Amino acid sequence: MMRKVKNYGIVLLVIGGISYGVYLFAQSVAPKGEDMSQSIPLLEATHIATDSPLGEYNSNPPTSGPHYGQTARSGFRSEPVSDQNIIHNLEHGDVWIAYHPRISEAMKEGLKQFAAAKVIITPREENETDIALVAWGRLDTFTIEGGVLPEQRIQDFITRYSNKGPERVPGASGGI
Known part of the structure; x- marks a missing residue:
């Protein structure tokens, strides 16, 4: 009888230890700051030809809507890429x-540290602020204060919204 109680105790300790480890891991990868982004109403996601008139978008930069059939490569870019590819x-x-x-x-x-699969970083003259963090239907825009890049804010946005589009395509995006 005592042996069974001891075995159950060991099993409970192991389960508790594993559960606590999973909890700590989840806390380490969870966003740390407040979500500063806003939800943007979704526009119809239609593919358009590259010579088509573009129409209107409901945010700057756009977070959804008509777009080209070709994606853009992930990573840091020093040259602009068409909004419709992105x-x-x-x-x-x-x-x-x-x-x-x-x-x-x-x-x-500083932005280059965020270049990874599923993250594309590009210059965009049309931005109204220094930085725009964009995901499908989400937008966070801000001007850099005091010359300090808000790294945690950027990482939190990536953590919250990466792989949240309506078409989940694993791995790095190919494309232009």
């Missing part, structure tokens, strides 16, 4: 970090 990436669950070209070279270097 909208297709967003549909696949990618996150887009659009930076205004006026930001400093140091800030651009």
Whole structure:
């Protein structure tokens, strides 16, 4: 009888230890800050030809809507990429970090740490602020204060919204 109680106790301790480890891991990868993004009403996600008129979007940068059939490669880019290519990436669950070209070279270097599969970083002259964090139906825009890149805010956005598009395509996006 005592042996059974001891075995049950050991099993409970092991289960408790594993549960606590899973809890700690979940806490370490969970977003740490407040979600500063806003939800943007979704537009119809239709593929359009590259020579088609573009129509209107309901956010700057756009978070959904008509887009080209070709995606853009993930990673850091120093040249602009068409919004309509990147909208297709967003549909696949990618996150887009659009930076205004006026930001400093140091800030651009700081953004490179976020370049990964499912994250595309591009300059965008049309931005109204220094940085726009964009996912399917989500947008967070801000101006860099005091020359400090808000790394945690950016990482939290990626953590929250990566792989949340209506078409989940694993791995890095191919494309232009």
